[in-house]
Amino acid sequence: xxxxxxxxxxxxxxxxxxxxxxxxxxxxxxxxxxxxxxxxxxxxxxxxxxxxxxxxxxxxxxxxxxxxxxxxxxxxxxxxxxxxxxxxxxxxxxxxxxxxxxxxxxxxxxxxxxxxxxxxxxxxxxxxxxxxxxxxxxxxxxxxxxxxxxxxxxxxxxxxxxxxxxxxxxxxxxxxxxxxxxxxxxxxxxxxxxxxxxxxxxxxxxxxxxxxxxxxxxxxxxxxxxxxxxxxxxxxxxxxxxxxxxxxxxxxxxxxxxxxxxxxxxxxxxxxxxxxxxxxxxxxxxxxxxxxxxxxxxxxxxxxxxxxxxxxxxxxxxxxxxxxxxxxxxxxxxxxxxxxxxxxxxxxxxxx
Amino acid sequence: xxxxxxxxxxxxxxxxxxxxxxxxxxxxxxxxxxxxxxxxxxxxxxxxxxxxxxxxxxxxxxxxxxxxxxxxxxxxxxxxxxxxxxxxxxxxxxxxxxxxxxxxxxxxxxxxxxxxxxxxxxxxxxxxxxxxxxxxxxxxxxxxxxxxxxxxxxxxxxxxxxxxxxxxxxxxxxxxxxxxxxxxxxxxxxxxxxxxxxxxxxxxxxxxxxxxxxxxxxxxxxxxxxxxxxxxxxxxxxxxxxxxxxxxxxxxxxxxxxxxxxxxxxxxxxxxxxxxxxxxxxxxxxxxxxxxxxxxxxxxxxxxxxxxxxxxxxxxxxxxx
Numbered sequence: 001x002x003x004x005x006x007x008x009x010x011x012x013x014x015x016x017x018x019x020x021x022x023x024x025x026x027x028x029x030x031x032x033x034x035x036x037x038x039x040x041x042x043x044x045x046x047x048x049x050x051x052x053x054x055x056x057x058x059x060x061x062x063x064x065x066x067x068x069x070x071x072x073x074x075x076x077x078x079x080x081x082x083x084x085x086x087x088x089x090x091x092x093x094x095x096x097x098x099x100x101x102x103x104x105x106x107x108x109x110x111x112x113x114x115x116x117x118x119x120x121x122x123x124x125x126x127x128x129x130x131x132x133x134x135x136x137x138x139x140x141x142x143x144x145x146x147x148x149x150x151x152x153x154x155x156x157x158x159x160x161x162x163x164x165x166x167x168x169x170x171x172x173x174x175x176x177x178x179x180x181x182x183x184x185x186x187x188x189x190x191x192x193x194x195x196x197x198x199x200x201x202x203x204x205x206x207x208x209x210x211x212x213x214x215x216x217x218x219x220x221x222x223x224x225x226x227x228x229x230x231x232x233x234x235x236x237x238x239x240x241x242x243x244x245x246x247x248x249x250x251x252x253x254x255x256x257x258x259x260x261x262x263x264x265x266x267x268x269x270x271x272x273x274x275x276x277x278x279x280x281x282x283x284x285x286x287x288x289x290x291x292x293x294x295x296x297x298x299x300x301x302x303x304x305x306x307x308x309x310x311x312x313x314x315x316x317x318x319x320x321x322x323x324x325x326x327x328x329x330x331x332x333x334x335x336x337x338x339x340x341x342x343x344x345x346x347x348x349x350x351x352x
Numbered sequence: 353x354x355x356x357x358x359x360x361x362x363x364x365x366x367x368x369x370x371x372x373x374x375x376x377x378x379x380x381x382x383x384x385x386x387x388x389x390x391x392x393x394x395x396x397x398x399x400x401x402x403x404x405x406x407x408x409x410x411x412x413x414x415x416x417x418x419x420x421x422x423x424x425x426x427x428x429x430x431x432x433x434x435x436x437x438x439x440x441x442x443x444x445x446x447x448x449x450x451x452x453x454x455x456x457x458x459x460x461x462x463x464x465x466x467x468x469x470x471x472x473x474x475x476x477x478x479x480x481x482x483x484x485x486x487x488x489x490x491x492x493x494x495x496x497x498x499x500x501x502x503x504x505x506x507x508x509x510x511x512x513x514x515x516x517x518x519x520x521x522x523x524x525x526x527x528x529x530x531x532x533x534x535x536x537x538x539x540x541x542x543x544x545x546x547x548x549x550x551x552x553x554x555x556x557x558x559x560x561x562x563x564x565x566x567x568x569x570x571x572x573x574x575x576x577x578x579x580x581x582x583x584x585x586x587x588x589x590x591x592x593x594x595x596x597x598x599x600x601x602x603x604x605x606x607x608x609x610x611x612x613x614x615x616x617x618x619x620x621x622x623x624x625x626x627x628x629x630x631x632x633x634x635x636x637x638x639x640x641x642x643x644x645x646x647x648x649x650x651x652x653x654x655x656x657x658x659x660x661x662x663x664x665x666x667x668x669x670x671x672x673x
Contacts, residue, residue, distance in 0.1 A: 055571055083576075091573035103564040106583050108590070108661055117582070118572040153662040166568075173572065 004176060004209050005031040005054065005073055011066035012049050012058060019282040023049040025233035031226075033176070036203065036210040038224035040217065040256070042278060046233040047213045051179045053079075054211070055096045056086045092122040095170035099182040101162035105154035111138075111165055112150030118172045137168040140205070141198060160191035164198065171202065181213045196222050217260045221245060229253050232278050232289035239311070239328030249311050249330040252290045254346040288333065295349075296341065300333050309335040353658060356668045360651045368643055372424075375639040376417050379632050385409075386433045386630040407433050409632075420636060429640070430633030432626070439637035442622060449519060450611070450618035451604065456534055457541035458599055465546045466589065469553025473588075474580075476558055484550065491547025500540045500613045507536060517615035537614040541607060545599060549592060556588040563587075590661055597653015601646035605638075 012024040024046040031037050039047045052058050054071055056078070070077050078089060095118075098104040106114060115134040119125065125133070131150070138146035141164040154162055163183060170178055180199065184192035200223055203210055214220060220227060220241070227244040229237045229252065237250040248254055255274045265271070276293040279285050285292065291301040300306075311328040334341045390403050404410040411419075423430055429439040472484040508516035514536050515521075521529050560566070561584060569579045604619070611620035619638070626634035658665045 057567060057570060087573045087575055089573070090571050096567075096571045098564055098567065100564060104568045106565040106569070106587070107663055108586055109583070110662075114568075117569070117574060121573045153666075155663050155666065169568070169572065 002033055003030050003072075003075075004033040005071070005211075006075075007050070007054070008070040008072065010050065010053060010069045010071065012046070012053055012069070013064045013066065015062045015064060016282075021281045022284055023233055023281060024053070025281075025284065027230070027233070027235045029228050029235065029238055031177070031209060031211060033209055034203070034207050035225040036199075036212060036223050037226045037228065038212045038214060038220040039228045039230055040214060040220055041230035041236075042215060042256075044232075044278060044281070045230045047215075047230055048181055050230075051096065051181050051211065051213050054177075054179060055090060055094060056081070057096075088122070091118050091170075091173035091175065093175055094177040094179065095173060095175040096179040096181060097163070097166045097170045097183050100186045101159065101166045102154060102186075104166060105162060107154055109153075110150065111152050111154070111157075115150075115165075115169050115172050118169055122173045133172065134168075137172045138165070140171065140202065141165070141168045143168070159187055160194060163187060163191075163195055167195075167198065167202070171206070171208070174206075175208065177209045177211060179211045179213070182215070183212070184216065184219055185214070192216075192219065193222075199223060217257060229256065232284065233281060234289060235308075235329075235331065236290065237328075237330045237332075243311070243328040247311070247328065248346075249328075249335065250332050251294050251296050251334070251346065253330075255293075258346075258350070288331070296334060296344065298333055300336075306331045306333045306336075311335070353655070353665065353668055357651065357655065360647075360654075364644065364647050367647060368640065371643045372421070372636065372640060373417070375636060376413070376420070379630070379635055380413050380416075382630065384630045386632055388630070407431075407633075420633075424640070429637040432631050432634045434626070434629040434631045434634070439634050442634065443619060443637060443641055446617060446619045446622050447604070449616065450620065452530075453534060453537055453611070453616055453618060454541065454604070454607070456538040458545065458596065460538055461542040461545035461549055462592075462596065464542070465549035466553060466592075468546075469550040470557055470580075470585070470588070472550065472554040473557025473561070476554075481554070485554070488547040488550045491543045492551070494543070496540055496544060496607075497609045497613060499543060500537070500610055503536050503540055504613070517613070519617055537610050537616055541610050545595075549595060552591060552595060553588060556591060557584065560584045560587050586660070590657065593657045593660060594653050597649055597656065600649030600652060601642065604645045604649075605642040 006028075007030070008028050009026050010024055010028070011022070011026050014021045014023055027046070027050065029037075039050060041047050049058070049063075053065060053069075058065060065079060069079060071079050073089070073093065078086075081089065105111075112131065112134055115137055116127070116130040119130040119133050120127070123130075134150060135146045138149055143149050143161060143164055149157075149161075149165070154165070157165065163186075166183075167178075178199075183199075184195050187195060196219055199210060199212075202208060210223070212220070212224060224241050226240055227238065228235055229244065229250065231252050236252045237244065237248060239247075244253060245257065248257065252274075259272045259274055261271055274293055279289050279292065285302065287300070287302040287304055288294070288297075288306050291297045294301065308329045308331045311330055333339065334344060386407070387400060387403050387409060391400055401410060409416065420430065429443075431438055432442055435442065468484050468488075472481040475481045504516045507514045515533050516536075519530065519533050521533075566579060566583060569583045574582070605623075607618075608620045608624050610616070611618045612624050615621070619641075623635070623638040625631075626638060654664075658668055
């Protein structure tokens with residue numbers, strides 16, 4: 001398994017009347033072939049913008065991908081592709097599904113045509129062959145009576161079915177990467193579980209790499225191999241699923257996980273939330289963006305941006321150590337070698 | 353959908369009856385009497401009453417309306433008082449002329465507004481959009497009768513390119529001649545719709561381009577042009593079916609103003625003359641005719657919309673079994 005996608009110092013801004021909104025402010029992470037990586041964070045933290053950049057869906061203007069940003073697909077910087085190359089890339093190498101399957105499907109075109117479009121865009125096949133493949137794709141996403149479904153229109157399907165159709169469309173070009181931008185947010189919980197199971201199943205069958213954008217940590221726990229935690233356009237912490245869920249070192253990751261509602265909550269118990277609001281991305285703070293909401297905020301946090309520290313199982317292991325493999329990294333001053341808080345236990349501190 | 357259409361047809365009946373009552377009342381309330389045309393100095397009261405009786409104008413309003421209604425149900429729209437010919441025949445005779453003029457006007461406005469609207473929508477807030485928007489605002493604001501006269505002054509009087517009125521040159525029966533006569537009135541008639549359609553298509557294009565399904569289409573690797581022609585265009589033009597459907601009524605009923613200014617022998621002018629002469633059977637005939645056409649036009653638009661948009665089709669079937 002090699003690196004399929006590598007994002008290096010990606011910076012994306014949107015130019016608005018109010019000023020330049022710095023949606024993504026220098027993030028780097030890599031995706032191994034065949035794995036599922038989840039990007040989590042609050043609304044407006046830059047998750048979707050990152051995903052759209054990888055698909056080449058940032059419209060410029062108002063968007064702007066800053067120079068120096070790199071998105072390497074098998075080592076090639078796709079940000080430098082021509083429009084024609086993008087067209088060959090989208091759908092065939094990398095596909096995307098969106099949050100609301102109803103609005104993401106063309107309301108006046110039947111399902112069959114919408115799937116066949118992707119197939120015919122990338123493969124020189126006859127319409128009959130494309131139709132056969134479309135049926136195959138619908139079978140893959142477990143739609144009952146696929147031949148009938150081809151003739152249906154989006155509004156005739158249920159929410160779960162529509163998301164299955166979206167997945168079928170996305171996979172019909174046999175892409176290596178599937179980006180799922182909040183694929184379950186618009187669905188109810190049982191259907192969510194079905195869609196997540198389906199995605200896992202497909203990954204097993206086709207070996208597709210999945211980039212999952214979500215703010216639902218339950219979904220992440222169910223499917224992801226690796227997790228990237230984003231906050232206000234920056235990566236706060238990244239690592240394996242277990243490292244993030246059980247060995248997280250960043251106060252934001254902790255706060256995020258702590259805010260996830262659990263089934264053990266008692267009736268009428270208040271849900272935990274993170275106090276305050278994310279910073280204004282038109283005029284982002286100098287230091288750590290989370291400083292204003294962080295209960296462990298130190299002087300340095302508001303003065304300088306924290307570097308990424310590589311974590312070991314025991315805690316800190318040293319600054320900016322570049323291993324060949326991505327490790328558990330946290331961007332937080334708490335792990336500066338001179339810090340006295342490296343062994344901080346968030347739960348105990350919060351009295352949980 | 354069959355049930356839906358039948359239901360709409362049945363709804364037509366009370367509407368037509370109500371409209372006929374109101375138009376009857378309005379005609380009755382208007383000053384002047386159609387018989388005045390036939391009254392000469394020195395006629396006795398009895399003679400005038402005789403004429404009234406001849407044309408079915410005697411008695412009070414209820415009697416008159418009742419008599420008219422009975423005739424209508426027998427398939428007789430009455431006889432024009434002024435022209436002394438059956439109303440149905442007069443309307444039928446003028447219908448092709450109006451259809452021709454209004455049809456070309458509608459056609460003209462569609463073929464011009466669709467590309468203009470799309471272009472403006474695609475270049476939102478750029479120069480092309482601003483120019484097109486400015487012109488279309490002009491088209492909406494300028495009254496057609498004024499435009500008609502300006503056109504006549506420029507193109508007929510000054511430049512002498514087109515005739516100022518009429519449908520044919522005397523004793524010339526070629527299509528070319530007909531089209532030559534039609535240029536000015538059709539253009540003036542099309543302006544307003546052209547402007548309205550352009551605005552509509554522009555705003556539709558802008559909203560459709562922001563729809564998520566456009567992103568999906570791009571994500572499949574579909575090229576820009578194909579995204580437009582395959583996905584956006586159809587969804588943009590759907591609402592135009594409704595707008596054009598409403599215009600079907602105008603298509604058949606003609607235009608009072610433009611047909612009069614360009615002395616086009618159409619239904620609009622016929623109705624205008626009928627009003628001038630207080631020719632009540634003709635006015636009533638015209639009103640009934642236009643009322644039915646208006647409703648049928650809207651029905652046709654709804655049906656066309658259902659044919660084009662699967663969502664509406666399903667809604668119709670659900671509501672009407």
